[in-house]
Structure formats: C-alpha cells, structure tokens
Amino acid sequence: MARFSEKVNVTICGGGNGAHTLAGLSSLVENANVTVIDVYEDEAERWTETMKSMGFTVKFSDGESLYQKPGEVKFRVSRDVKSVVPKSDILIICVPAYTHETYLNLVSPYVPDACPVIGMPGQPGFEYQALTILKENDRKCTVMSVETLPWACRISKYGQEVDVVGTKEEVRYTLVEKLRQDKKTLKMDPASIIQTILGQKPKLYREKNILKYTFLCIPTIHPPIMYARWRNWDGKPLNASPLFYQGADEDAVKYMNGVTDESIEIAIALTKKVPDQDFSVVSTMQEWLLDHYTDQITDKRSLFTCLKTNKAYDGLLHPTTKTSDGKYVPDLTYRYVREDVPYGLIVIRQIAEMVGVETPVIDEIILWAQEKLGKEYLKDGKLCKLDRENGRLPLTYGIRTIEEFVSFFA
Template identity: 75%
Template structure:
C-alpha cells in the first residue's frame, strides 16, 4: 500500500456516495488523519453512531472489500467546521456542485493558506467560484478541480457501507495557484496526496487549458439520458425504477451525441480565436467512455453498446422516489439534473454564446430541465441572469467574453 511519509490532515466535506468512498479509502493510508465534515441536517450524528455500532466497509466486489471494525475506524465525522478546518493540510469538497457555495462559504474563513482546496468532482466553473469566494474571505489557497468522481459508487448502508461498482482509468484535473504566488510556506502537493490516496487507478492527468477542462467535465452524460427517458412521460408511476445507463436506447444516444457534437463545435470555434490553444480530447461520448472504462466495456462497437455493456454501470437505476402504494416516479431534483444543468450545461451554453455557436440540442434539454426544476435559465433564446446560488454562469462571476474567461486565471 502507498503511504505518506509524514502525517497528513485530510478534511473531506460531504456525506454522500463519494465522501463515503473517499473517507473509507483515504483513512487506511498510513499517516493519513482523516476527518469528514458533514453539515447537512443530522448526518454527522447518524454517521458517527453507525461507525460506532457497525464499523465501515468499502466493498469493491463480493470478495474484495476494505473493512474497519467498530471501535477501530480510522476516520471521524463531525459538523464542527471551525474546530477542524484550521488544522487541514488538504481540504476536499466532495458534494454535488449545488452545495459547493455552502461549503466554500463555511470553510473559507478558517482554511489555512497552505491548504489546497479541491473540488471532487469540481464540475464546470468550480475554479472561478472557489477563487472568488476565497478572495472574498481574504484567503490565498491553491484550487484544484477534478473532472469527475474516480469511482462509480453507491451507499448501500448509510454510514456503514458503500459499494464501488467501477473505477475509472484516468481522470483530468486543473490546478490554479493564482492566489498563493509569492507566499512563503511549506506546501503539500495536492496531486501527490490524491494520487497516494487513489493508488494506481485512476491516474490523475493535468489539463492546462481551463476552457478545454470545462468540456472534459462532461455535464453531457446525465441530462440527455434523463431527457430522453422522461420527456414524454405520462405521469403514471412505474412498477420499478428503470436502468439508467444500461437502459438507454437510440433516442438517448441521439441526444448524447447531439450535445457532444455541439461541444466539439464550440471547441473548434474557440480554436479559431485562440489558434495556440489545445482542444484535443474534446471528443465524442463513445471515445470518453472508452478512455475512462477501457477494461470494463465488453462491446466497444457503438456508444449504445458501450453504455449497455459497461460493467461499471451494472444495475445503476434512474433516480426515483417511492409512492405511497409502492410504485416509483422520477426524481427530477436529483443531481443528474439539479447539478449537471445549472452547474454544467449552462456554462457550456454561455461559452457557445461567447463564440457565436448555436446549440439547439443543449437548449432543448435546458428548457425541459428548467421547467422540472422550477427555474429559468433560458428565455426567448437567451441566457437569463442568475444569482450565484442558482447556477455557475460565467457572467455571474464577471466573465462576459471568451477573453475574460482566459484572463480570469492569469
């Protein structure tokens, strides 16, 4: 097992699937001192009680698991931000993007300037959101954004057990040191810390082009699948939740391809403005899947077969809620829409505006999603102004042109 040569204080913000997995894995690395900060309702208390009674397990398969016995769990859970954050060597925000604002505001008054702040996943715009909020609190920290969770994972028993059904081969990240230049300090390398936690897989790959990274975050997977499945839903409850990735059809693929095709066109338009910028890797959805799940896809012929035969997606279902009579209705407030549209697609949509590219497929999905969320992102074909708690639109952060976007990070 990899290890840290000296003690490293790792603070994880969150209480969901990713935070469960990260806490279980990182706490077993020698010299890691892991604390989870969870401020949502009474989750910290529930999780703490579960650890005391049942221990904690990260299950990779029926035969492969990391188990920590009750009384010997090597991480703790608290909702006390002020007592934990000042002692952090690295702080990882592992929550959906719509709660990033909450955690960034909570931790910014206390986070040491020597402590990198990591979004995992960051989703499009995490960098300019985090830099802005840290600046508002007078903090000068490195900001790192990871394009996606390293694993496909699901909590099976809250506070006790999480299942990892798939691990990605490689994930991209960005690292911004804009605020900390010239500050003398002893600094940890966040990339080295995270790679030590993750082990051999996935490998972390740095992306220097901030705009290209926005497309690599792939807010283009979940919304098209949700839209294709539910756009003509008659409102009648279902007997069981449908499969998510493995339940896709040709209509789903058409929308997924449509969104990624528009993203590729946007990247090409940016390249015409900035010929020296590298946009290789802004690819089709099929190519993205093959890059991330090379050994787990058994039929690589088409996007449809890649989705349907990806072992990492085995059994994953559409987000639903259970009715009083035991049937199921779609949950349109789940992160597949609530996160990936206002903290994903609308960012891509504004970049398209910057470079004059039309996005009919993206617009169609956003218009449907905004009705489900009770929000307004597009009106009369134009993006609406948003409060920053409602989405991560670049213009909300003073980024009004493609030049502003690049200059923001200089």
C-alpha cells in the first residue's frame, strides 16, 4: 500500500467522475486524511448517505476493484468550506474549468499559505487564474496545474462506484511559486503527493515552460471530434449514442490534425519571439496519444488507427440526452465544448494573435461552438472581451503580449 511518511490532510474539491476516482484512490494511501468538498446542490449529503449503506468502490477495466465497506470508507464528503479548507496540507480542485472560478473564490480566503493549490485537470490558464484569485485574497500559495485527468473514468453509481476505463502512461504539470515567500514551509513537494496518490502510473513530468504547456493537446482533442460529428447534424434524434473517440471518422481526424498543426505553427513563431525558452516537442495528436497510452494502443500507424484501437477509449460515447421516446440527441453544451473552447482553444487563439499566426481551423471550430453555447468569442476575426466567468483569455487577466505572459510568472 502506498503511504505518506506523515499525516497529510488532502482536500478534494468536486463531485464528478474525477473527484470520485481521486477520493477513492487517495483515501487508501496510508496517513492520508481525505475530505471532499462538494458544494453543488445536495450532492455532499447524497454522497455521504449512499456510502453509509453501500460503501465505495473504484473499479478498473482489468477486473481489479478497490472496495471500502459501509462504515469503513476512509474519506468524508462535506460542503463546509470554512472548517475543512484551513486544515488542508494540499488542495486539489478536480472540476471542469468553467467551475474553477467558483471553487477558487470559495477556498482562497481560507487556504493556508503552506497549502499548494492544484488544478487537476488545470486546462490552459489555470496558473494565472489561480494566482490572481489567491493574490486578491492575500494568499501566498504554490500553484500546480496538471494537464489532464490521469484516467478515463465514469461514475457508474453516484456516491458508490466509479469505473476507471483506462489510465494514462504519463501526465505533465506546471508548478508556480511566485506568491510564496518561505518555500520551506510546505509539508511535502506537491508533485510527490500527487504521484504517491496515483501510484506507478501515470508518471508525472514537470513542464517548466508554461507557454509551451498551454499547447499540450487536451483542449484540442474534444472540440474537433464534436465539430466533425455534429456540424451537419440534421436535428433528427438517433437510436443510440455514437462512440466518441472510436467513432471518429476521417473528417474528425482532419480537424484534429488541423488544430494541432496550427498549435505547432504558433510554437515555431514563439521560438523566434521568446528564444530563451524551449518550445520543442509540441506534439502532434498522434504523438500525444502514443505518449499517454503507449501500451493500450494496438495499431499505432496513424491518428485514425490510434483512436480506433485505444483500449482506454473502449465504449466511451458522445455526450447525449435521452428523448421522451427513448432516442438520443447530442448535448452540445457538454464540457467537451463548454470547457475546452473558452478554457482551451480561445487561450491558444489569443497567443496566436500575439505572435501573428492565423488559425483558420481553430477559428472555424470556435465560431461553431459559440453559436451552440450562446456566447461570442470571435467577431470579425478578432477575439471578444470576456469577463472571468465566461472564459480564461489571458487578456482578461491583464496579459496582452507574449512578454507580459512570460513575465507574469517571473
């Protein structure tokens, strides 16, 4: 069993797939005292009551199950931010990016300076968003951003059971200590805490160049697949929800490659603009998949075959809602659009604007997404101003140029 050398108070914010998985795994680490903060409606109460009678299980696709019996579950769920957060040794925000603002505002007045604040997943811009809100509350915390959830996971029974379909081989993160004064007061290195919770897989790797970290592929996976599948949808309900990754066609592959090709062009321009920083290894989508799912992809010849034969993606479906007659229509406001566009693609899009790189594929997807979300991110080829609740443009946080982006973290 994994263990911490001393007691560590782990606070997890969230109530979704990732928070369920993280709570189940972290609570089994020896010397971990785990509390989940869930402030959405009555989820904390429902989750607590369910565990009292049913216990809690993390199930893996290889058949392994980590079961905690009723009355013996080693974590608790609460909505009491004021009593839980001040005792935290590490605080992990495990929610979609569009709720980061909510949780950061809730916890920042109470989080100890010696407690690192971690976004998992962070998504582009978590670092400057968290630093800004912490500073507004006179907090001096270390900020860590983990590029993606370590697992493909789905709640099968709320508050009782979560399925881990696949686990990534590696995951990258950033670490910023700009606000800190006495760096010796941290109980443990936050990356070491997260690695202990995750176990041997995935392996965490630090990316020191936050600009490059912004181009990691996570925000560029979901929107192209959604766009390719639903841009010409005729509005007629379907008999079943289509496969998401494994149902991607050549049109989806074209848009996925188009977005990452444009990201690589931006990285090349940044190499000239900021020559003292390393912008190498900004991956193609195929390279990213092979890095993260090496042993789970059986046909590695192309992006198309990687998507089709990735065991970690087995059975994962497009987000849909069921109609009254038992058919299915797409949920075009799901986080694959609602999160990955205003907290992903538009961040990349502003950086492209800063260095003068045109992004026709990214623009095409953003224009489609903003119509579905009822928002306005692009108009006449220019980014629109956004408040902090509607997106994470660097401009919203006073970052107008590449030089200001780099100096923000100095």
